[in-house]
Amino acid sequence: MPLGSSQTVLDSDLQTAYYKARDDGAEGVDVIPTLAQDVSDAVHAYMLEALVTTVVEVDTNQPDSVGGVSTISPPPGSGTGGLS
Amino acid sequence: MPLSSGHPTLKSELETAYYIARDDGAEGVDVIPRLASDVGNAVHKYMETALVSTDITTPGTQTSAAAASTSGTPGTYTSPGTGTGTGIISFTGDNVSTMIGEIETAYYKARDDGAEGIDVIPGLAADMKAAIHKFALTAKVETEVVVNPGQVITGYMAIAGTTTVPVPATSLVGAGSGEGALS
Numbered sequence: 001m002p003l004g005s006s007q008t009v010l011d012s013d014l015q016t017a018y019y020k021a022r023d024d025g026a027e028g029v030d031v032i033p034t035l036a037q038d039v040s041d042a043v044h045a046y047m048l049e050a051l052v053t054t055v056v057e058v059d060t061n062q063p064d065s066v067g068g069v070s071t072i073s074p075p076p077g078s079g080t081g082g083l084s
Numbered sequence: 085m086p087l088s089s090g091h092p093t094l095k096s097e098l099e100t101a102y103y104i105a106r107d108d109g110a111e112g113v114d115v116i117p118r119l120a121s122d123v124g125n126a127v128h129k130y131m132e133t134a135l136v137s138t139d140i141t142t143p144g145t146q147t148s149a150a151a152a153s154t155s156g157t158p159g160t161y162t163s164p165g166t167g168t169g170t171g172i173i174s175f176t177g178d179n180v181s182t183m184i185g186e187i188e189t190a191y192y193k194a195r196d197d198g199a200e201g202i203d204v205i206p207g208l209a210a211d212m213k214a215a216i217h218k219f220a221l222t223a224k225v226e227t228e229v230v231v232n233p234g235q236v237i238t239g240y241m242a243i244a245g246t247t248t249v250p251v252p253a254t255s256l257v258g259a260g261s262g263e264g265a266l267s
Binding site: 015033040054055068069072 | 130149152159209237255260
């Protein structure tokens, strides 16, 4: 799920965190530790959904099994992945 | 350091930022600029703890030279390659400043709407989400790439008596780099 999709969850998680802080605060609780935890959890969950795309350049001088080396780079390749 | 390591620091820095805002606010200070800056910088610092992992493909087709090709003909990578990339993400200072500015605007809007009795939470959450999301998409991804061995190389020829014969070859581990973005 790319960030474009997970931003909806981030929005919802932030709302939940803020409402909880509002309601707990109304009861005299120190809301700051929980609010900080909930907001950081929301941002962390959001970031773990990121998709990564890259353009890949392969270096020259790649060796081969008969002692040769590549003399030019191939056309750009691609990479896909994520964050941890 | 992966995001899982940055996560506790983010929590701690948000907590500190909120306590500073609470205490400064109790003294009548306008806490919003400092709070927005502290929150934005904490998010920025957290995001830059991310580690990037990618699977890569390279189309091949590059040429190569080897002394073993006694006819002098070059080799050509005739199969695509695969490999992996590992790296980091980074952000420009301009984009950090933009995020902080948007967080500040969100806080002021929440303050002003709250003063009119409006439930500010849906709007604040949406504005914070938008600022964080927009910022995340400005990340620059940079990776170091390892290309797996085994790509087929054809074209090397060796002189054997009065004729030439192919010299089979395959690639060994290669290196490269990647640049990209988050989505």
